[in-house]
Each structure stands twice: as structure tokens, then as C-alpha cells.
Amino acid sequence: MELLRFSTAGSVDDGKSTLIGRLLYDSRGAYDDQIAAVRQASRNGHGIDLSLLTDGLRAEREQGITIDVAYRYFSTPRRKFIIADTPGHEQYTRNMATGASTASLAVILVDARRGVLQQSRRHAYIAHLLGIPEFVVAVNKMDLVDYRREIFDAIRAEFTDFTSRLGAPAPRFIPLSALCGDNVVERSPRMPWYDGPPLLRYLEEVPVSNGAAAAALRFPVQYAIRSGQDFRGYAGQLASGIVRPGDEVVVLPSGQRTRISSIVSRDGELEAAVAPMSVTLTLAGHLDVSRGDMLAAPSGLPHLARRFHATLVWMSGRPLAPGRPYLLKHTARQVRATVRTVRHRVDVDTLHHHPAASLALNEIGAVTLETVQPLAFDPYRSNRITGSFILIDPLTNATAAAGMIDAPAPGDSHDLEVTPAERTARYGHPGTIVWLDGTLEAARRVERRLFDEGCAVCVLDPGPAAAAAACDAGFIVLCPAQGIAPPPDLAAWSLVVATEDQALTIHEPPALSGGDGI
Numbered sequence: 001m002e003l004l005r006f007s008t009a010g011s012v013d014d015g016k017s018t019l020i021g022r023l024l025y026d027s028r029g030a031y032d033d034q035i036a037a038v039r040q041a042s043r044n045g046h047g048i049d050l051s052l053l054t055d056g057l058r059a060e061r062e063q064g065i066t067i068d069v070a071y072r073y074f075s076t077p078r079r080k081f082i083i084a085d086t087p088g089h090e091q092y093t094r095n096m097a098t099g100a101s102t103a104s105l106a107v108i109l110v111d112a113r114r115g116v117l118q119q120s121r122r123h124a125y126i127a128h129l130l131g132i133p134e135f136v137v138a139v140n141k142m143d144l145v146d147y148r149r150e151i152f153d154a155i156r157a158e159f160t161d162f163t164s165r166l167g168a169p170a171p172r173f174i175p176l177s178a179l180c181g182d183n184v185v186e187r188s189p190r191m192p193w194y195d196g197p198p199l200l201r202y203l204e205e206v207p208v209s210n211g212a213a214a215a216a217l218r219f220p221v222q223y224a225i226r227s228g229q230d231f232r233g234y235a236g237q238l239a240s241g242i243v244r245p246g247d248e249v250v251v252l253p254s255g256q257r258t259r260i261s262s263i264v265s266r267d268g269e270l271e272a273a274v275a276p277m278s279v280t281l282t283l284a285g286h287l288d289v290s291r292g293d294m295l296a297a298p299s300g301l302p303h304l305a306r307r308f309h310a311t312l313v314w315m316s317g318r319p320l321a322p323g324r325p326y327l328l329k330h331t332a333r334q335v336r337a338t339v340r341t342v343r344h345r346v347d348v349d350t351l352h353h354h355p356a357a358s359l360a361l362n363e364i365g366a367v368t369l370e371t372v373q374p375l376a377f378d379p380y381r382s383n384r385i386t387g388s389f390i391l392i393d394p395l396t397n398a399t400a401a402a403g404m405i406d407a408p409a410p411g412d413s414h415d416l417e418v419t420p421a422e423r424t425a426r427y428g429h430p431g432t433i434v435w436l437d438g439t440l441e442a443a444r445r446v447e448r449r450l451f452d453e454g455c456a457v458c459v460l461d462p463g464p465a466a467a468a469a470a471c472d473a474g475f476i477v478l479c480p481a482q483g484i485a486p487p488p489d490l491a492a493w494s495l496v497v498a499t500e501d502q503a504l505t506i507h508e509p510p511a512l513s514g515g516d517g518i
Contacts, residue, residue, distance in 0.1 A: 001075065002208050007084040007100040007132075009123035010109035015140045017070075019109065019178035019199075020085050024074055026185040027200060069099035078204040086123075094315035094362065097126050097402055101388070104208060105134040107199075112145045112175075116158045122348045124159075128168040129311060129364070129404065131384050134206055135163065135171035138199060142191065143177040149193045165351055172206075174199050212275040216300030217241030217249065218378070218386050220331035221293045225280060233264055233282045234289055236332065238275040239385035241297060245271070249295040251287060252376040253304055255424035259284045292333030294376045294386075298428065302376045302386060309343070309406040311366050311380075314359040316393065316400040320367075321358060326400060327392040330375050331385065337371045339391075359401075368409050380404035423474030427456040431471040434478050443480040450476060 008016040025048075070085040084099035100106060106127040110120055127135065137159055145151050152175045163171060174183055175194055182188035183198045197205070218239040225233040243249075247260045263270040264280040273279045283289065296302055314320055320339060328337035345356035345365040359365045380387030391401040424430050436443050443459045450457040457476040460466050470477045 001078075001080050003080045003082065004105060004203060004206070004208050005082045005084070005103045006105035006107055006203065007086055007096075007103040007127075008107045008109065009086050009096055009100065009127065011111065011114075011117045011119035014109035014111045014120075015178045016109050017085055019107075019138065019140065019176075019184065020070075020072060020083055022178045022181055022184045023083075023200060024072060026181060027074060027076060069095050071099075076200070076204055079208075081203065094313065094399075094402075096123060097130065097313050097315075100127055100130050100132060101384075101402070103127075103130075103132055105136065105203070105206060106132045107136045107138055108171075109138045109140050110155055110159070112139050112141045112151055112155065115155055116162070118349055120159075121162055124163060124168065125166060125346075125348045125351070126313065126364070128163075128166055129313070131380060131404075133169060133209075135169055136199070136202065137171045137173045139173065139175045140178055142175045142182060143180050147175070147182075147188075147190045149191075152194075172196070172202060174202065212238075212240040212383070212385075213242060215240035215275075215383060216302075217243055217247075217295065217297035218275075218302065218383060219243065219249075219281065219295040220333070220386070221289060221291055221295065222332045224290055231282070232286075233280040234295075235278070235280045237278040238273055239331065240275045240383055242272055242274045243281065243295075244273075248298055249283075250298050250301060251289055252294045252296055252302070253374050254288070254293070256287050257298065257424075257428055258287055292331070294331065294333075296376065302378045302383075303408045304374050304376050305408040306372070306374050307340070307368065307370045307409045308375075308377065309366065309368055309409045310389075310403045311364065311406060312339075312359060312391070312401045312403050314361060314363050314365070314401050316398065317361050318393070318400070319358045319360050320365075320401070322367075325394060327394050328369070328371055328375075328389055329392060330377065330389040333375065334392075335371045335373045335375065337369050337391065340368045340370050342367050366406070367403075369403075377405050379407055427474050429455060429476065431474045432476050433467050433471050434476060436478050436480050438480055440480045443478045447478055 008020060010016055069087070072083045072085065074081055074083075084103060086096040086099040106123075108120060108124055108127070110116055124135070137156070139152050139155050142148075142152070152173070156173045159171065159173075163169075174196060175191055176183035176188070176199060178184060182190055183194065185198060185200045187198050188194075196202075218241060219234075220236050220239060221234045222236040223234070225231070225235055227233070243260055243263065245260050245262055248257060249260060250257055261282040261284050263273050264282065265273075265277075270279065281295065289295075294302070312320070320342065322339045322341060324338070326337050326339070328335050342356050342358060343366040344353040345359060345363055346352075347354060348364065353366075356365055359367075376386070378386045387405045389403045389405070390399050391403060392398070393400045434446075436446065440459070447457050447459050455476055456474055457478065458470060459478045459480065460470060461479070467477045467479055
């Protein structure tokens with residue numbers, strides 16, 4: 001069965017918890033003992049208070065509000081569901097962002113009596129910022145406005161105008177009453193002017209696409225496993241893509257290339273794994289791979305940089321201070337980071353960008369960050385896993401912000417320099433000087449053979465300075481020596497003897513690495 005993760009959001013008292021309780025109650029997704037306990041705890045004078053099925057904290061029940069994210073699970077014959085019931089108060093916006101971060105659909109509630117409020121727009125903006133592809137606007141409490149169509153139409157027009165300016169997908173609008181059960185699980189006869197499906201049927205039928213499976217391979221390594229003398233595996237969850245034994249992968253940030261030997265799971269070895277499966281991969285050869293490294297497809301490598309632009313949802317009561325050190329948690333990697341500049345703050349009501357020197361609690365803004373070590377990442381719009389991160393206050397260990405990476409940012413000369421690891425990842429081999437004992441024609445034959453195999457290769461006349469420069473640029477440099485002895489000051493070289501039948505024999509110094517690839 002397919003799984004749909006969705007979150008609910010909206011302003012205070014819009015009826016989010018009651019709606020979730022109604023879904024669980026009417027679809028028989030709540031256990032009898034839960035219903036009995038809620039019935040006993042209900043104090044509303046109208047029988048059972050369905051909001052108590054999700055509001056489980058004592059403070060939530062006392063105040064009649066949702067404070068923390070409540071996760072509930074239920075299923076129908078068509079689909080399984082995981083619901084994140086998120087708070088409506090502005091001070092708990094950070095909790096809403098947490099609950100919506102893994103959702104594929106957002107249900108945004110609007111009180112039919114009050115219309116579209118600031119917090120409704122805020123939650124729609126955050127849901128769009130988090131890359132949620134499907135929106136449902138549930139116009140709740142229609143029973144309190146006598147089920148009037150003109151009120152529903154006015155809310156739909158106002159919300160549609162906001163989401164169009166936001167660039168979000170066109171929402172599905174459903175008029176309902178969570179308290180009375182209208183258009184939640186069954187169609188309501190009280191609103192004959194609405195010809196769409198009830199909420200539960202729409203949730204059962206909305207397409208759920210696994211776009212991550214079609215993207216390039218990204219496998220953040222969470223743990224290195226040693227089992228006995230002969231087994232070394234790397235455990236993690238596929239962020240995107242498909243992997244099979246024999247596939248070539250690049251280890252980032254080192255740039256080493258290798259192949260997948262096997263895919264191990266609790267059910268034994270697999271012929272393939274697809275995102276978001278959690279598996280253990282074994283690699284050919286003995287490589288230095290540890291927690292925080294990433295395996296990626298060589299045909300579509302992620303960005304590898306220390307400086308990048310990002311959008312932050314600030315979650316700390318202590319304002320953001322550019323230049324202050326933070327810990328940045330990205331996939332399974334944690335590095336020190338600094339916010340260099342705040343580029344602007346977003347007004348969620350008007351969507352205008354305002355100059356800002358800092359960000360306060362629950363504010364959203366665009367920043368430029370710099371890490372002490374390079375990160376392998378994708379833009380958040382391309383990959384929600386490798387494009388997201390959190391900032392941690394190193395003094396309190398509290399989460400300071402949630403971030404979405406927009407793009408790499410130009411930096412100083414060190415950031416702009418292309419590293420040897422990046423060149424190796426791009427070309428598939430390190431730079432090497434080949435002192436070829438043969439003629440220029442023999443060198444051209446070797447060049448053609450290596451070029452046809454996808455190598456970055458060139459032929460240069462014997463000259464230490466030019467050869468060393470090309471080698472540093474990641475090229476395999478062929479130097480036709482024609483009997484001339486190689487200069488002793490070359491750090492890396494291998495001797496290739498080209499015979500008339502074009503057979504190649506490699507002789508290499510003990511210190512040479514990478515010669516086997518030639």
C-alpha cells in the first residue's frame with residue numbers, strides 16, 4: 001500500500017486537532033480504549049471532544065491549544081497515512097516547520113468565520129518553502145456560517161491570489177465542518193453546491209510520486225560497519241536515486257571512485273535499492289569512507305563547496321548574529337559554520353524582501369553561510385534531503401534554525417580554487433605524468449585510446465614545468481621522451497613502453513598512486 005505523509009496547519013482555533021480526530025474516529029483509525037479515554041476526558045458538553053485524540057500534552061488539554069507536533073497513524077483499504085498535527089500559535093511556528101518538513105501534502109485550515117489570517121498565509125508560505133507539492137485548503141466551521149457558498153468562494157479567491165503570488169501549486173479547496181463531520185469522510189447533504197470529493201477520499205486518491213527515486217544517486221553514510229575480518233559495510237538511507245551491485249560511485253568529499261559490491265538489508269542481499277530505503281552498501285577495494293561522507297553517481301555529482309546561499313527559518317529566541325559560530329548538521333555530517341551575511345528578511349504577508357542585519361524568532365530570511373569544510377549538497381528544490389540542514393547553537397546544543405540551500409555562493413580565492421579531489425571526481429582519475437618511451441606517433445596512439453575511454457589526457461613535449469602544471473590540472477600528461485631519461489624532480493611519473501603492436505607495459509615507481517588506472 002502507498003504511504004502518504006501530510007501535515008495540518010493553520011491559525012489558532014481553526015480546528016486542526018478536531019479535524020484529525022474526526023478523520024481517525026469516522027474512519028475507525030482510533031482504538032476503542034483511546035476513544036473511551038477521550039470520552040471520559042471530554043468537557044465540552046457535546047459528547048466526545050475529538051481534538052483530545054491528538055492533543056496529548058497536559059498543557060495542551062488545559063489550554064485547548066496544540067503546542068508540539070502530534071503524529072498519528074491510520075490506514076484505509078486504499079492507503080496508509082502519517083499525520084503531523086502542527087501548532088497554530090505564531091510562537092510555535094518552528095514546530096510547524098518541523099512537522100511539515102517530511103510531508104508530501106499540507107492541509108491548511110481556515111476558519112470560515114474569520115477568513116484568511118496572517119498565520120494562515122505564514123503556514124502556506126512555509127509549506128511552499130519546504131517544497132510540499134500538494135496543498136489542500138480546508139475551509140472549516142462551515143456549520144457556523146450556515147454553510148453559505150459565498151463565504152467559501154470569497155476565501156477561495158483570497159487564498160488563490162496569495163498562492164499564485166507565492167508561486168505555489170494551485171490548492172484544492174474543500175468546505176467542511178470537522179465538529180459535525182461534513183465533507184470529512186462522507187459527502188455532506190448540507191452543501192449541495194459543492195461537487196468535489198470529501199477530504200478523506202481526496203487524500204486516498206491524490207497522486208503520490210516518489211520523485212527521489214528518479215533523481216541522481218545520493219547516499220549519505222551514517223555508519224561504518226565491521227563484522228568479522230572480511231566484512232566492511234556502510235549503512236545509511238538513500239536520499240535519492242537507485243543503486244545496484246556493480247554501479248560506479250564517487251565518494252565525496254575525497255573524490256575517490258569505486259563500485260558497489262553488494263547491497264545488504266535485514267532481508268539479505270538485494271539486487272537493487274531505491275530511495276528512501278535504508279541499506280548497507282559494501283564497496284570494492286579498501287577506501288577511507290566514514291560517517292558524513294556521501295556516495296554519488298559520477299554522471300550527476302552534487303555541488304562541493306564551503307560557501308552557499310540559503311533560506312533560514314529562525315527558531316531560537318536568541319537572534320541570529322552574523323559572524324557567530326554555529327554547528328551545521330547536513331545529512332549525517334556536522335561541521336562548524338558561520339552566517340556571513342543576511343541578504344534580506346521575508347515579509348510573509350506581502351512576500352516583500354526587506355533589508356535586515358539579523359533574524360528574530362520565527363522570522364524567515366535569505367543568508368550566505370560558510371563552513372570550515374566543504375559540503376556535498378544539491379539545491380533544496382532538487383533534493384529535499386541533501387539540500388536541507390539545521391544550525392545548532394554550540395553553547396546550548398539547541399536548534400537555532402532550519403535551512404534550505406538555494407545555490408553555491410562565490411567566495412574568496414580559496415573557495416574559487418578547484419581542488420584535486422573535485423578534479424578526480426569529475427575526470428575519474430588523478431593527474432599523472434606519463435614518461436613515454438617512444439615516438440610522438442606512439443604518444444598520439446596512447447592519447448587516442450585514453451581519450452576514447454573518457455580520460456582527460458594530453459601530449460606535451462618533455463618539459464617539467466608544463467607537465468607538472470597540466471598534471472596539477474588533473475590531466476594524464478603523455479611526454480614522448482624518445483630515449484630521454486625522466487627528470488629526477490618530477491614527483492609522480494610512470495614509464496610506459498609503446499611497442500609497434502601497440503601493447504602497453506607500465507613500470508611505475510613505488511610511490512606512484514593512480515598508475516594502475518593508466
